[in-house]
Amino acid sequence: MPLHRRMTLANAPVVTLTLVLLNCIVYLFLQSGDDRVLRRARDYYIQSQLGRTEFPAYESWLRDHPGSPDGAQRLKAMQMARPDLKIAVIQSDHAFIAALHDDRVVVPADPGYAEWHTKRAEFERIYDSTFTSRHALRFSHVEPGRMFWAMFMHGGLEHLLGNMLFLLMLGLLVEGALGPWWYLGLYLAGGLGASFATVAWHWGDQGLALGASGAIAALMGAYCVIWGLRRIRVFYWFFVVFDYVRVPALVLLPFWLGWQLLNLWLNSGANIGFDAHAGGMVFGAGSAWLLRRCGRVRDAFVEEDEREEQRECHARAYTQALEHIGKLKIAAARHLLERIDADEPGQLHVVIALYRCARYGGTPAQVDAAAARVLSFPATTPPEIRELKAILDDYLKACAGVPRIAPGVLLRLVRLLWRTGAAADAQALLHAIGRADPSLPALPAAWFAFSLHAPEASPQRRERLEYLARHFAQSEFAPKARFLLQQG
Structure with a gap:
């Protein structure tokens, strides 16, 4: 987690904050009616007694297909859970639902097939009328509209809050480095790139995907490339070990990408979009490389962290130099001050301290x-x-x-x-x-200007003009001074 830039009014990431707001609006308002629709679908399922046919059919399916990684847990849930939970378990098994649609579970030759088929179709009509079902990304389908909507939708409040936290942290940095419009383009294109990776990985499967994490992963990849070998401060944790450390930003890319690929291999049934994360990260890294080659990266923003670190280092060195001056260790103090002055010339407190060094030991x-x-x-x-x-x-x-x-x-x-x-x-x-x-030569002019600075007819003006006329009698300003004295 990169934590090396504080958000202020001056660097507030307007596009990032707008994206966070849009994600929250979609979840809290557009997706908020999904629970009501799902309750209606559940009630219909129970009232129509679809479970009499599908509950035992699903248990038989699980026993006949033991290769599922969570088959034992599903079978236990079907034997012990409440009816509403059993419905959720069935609907989350996309392989079983695909078999139902293909008439491989309840076959047309069964006596109750027609009645079951009608009830199942009505249940799915209600179930699929949720905003999420109508707009989430579907596996094995290339649908740009759903790919776009999916990056603004979330499966729960925890999912939303986790993604928005990372979006704020990364958006602050990447938006500042690219500017609002290139950043927005990268975010949206990264989300679409992550969606294409999901569709490609799950081609032939049934299921839905949603969430902003693919677009956020694109920001992660872009961040690593934009900051490159610059050392940044990150927070890390490993079980119970956690701390802050400074590392080159590019070092994070293989760790982040490797973690997604490892989980894609080992935890394919975790219902987490590791495929979208990996695809978004690769897309974001490649896009950032092109933007840097085209000169679209704001190096002044990126380098601000190094300048801030340098200022902190110089502040410590300056304090140490003052301590050396107090102990009359002039050579040591001068060495520190000259190094600061070379890096950041023109600082008054530093040149004054160098004067003190010269005064006491020069x-x-x-x-x-x-x-x-x-x-x-x-x-x-x-x-x-x-x-x-x-x-x-x-x-x-x-x-x-x-x-x-x-x-x-x-x-x-x-x-x-x-x-x-x-x-x-x-x-x-x-x-x-x-x-x-x-x-x-410039002294008479300085005295004349200084004299005129005093109020007219004041003793101070008269005194200064008399001094000018007396001590610089041969200058061009002496006649002017005498004229003004005569005028009173």
């Missing part, structure tokens, strides 16, 4: 490079800006107030600070840039 050049990388981060939120401001303050202390990194990085940070209301910090940084490179 050369001045390494400190400058690490600080430049942090201060170049495209911060947009107040918490990120505060993080950058804290690193800036620490870096200015490290370089005695004279920064050694590229002025463009610092000027961008100046604009970020004043636009977020940290005017005093922006002004302090402008002074620091001036101390590092008083002739920087």
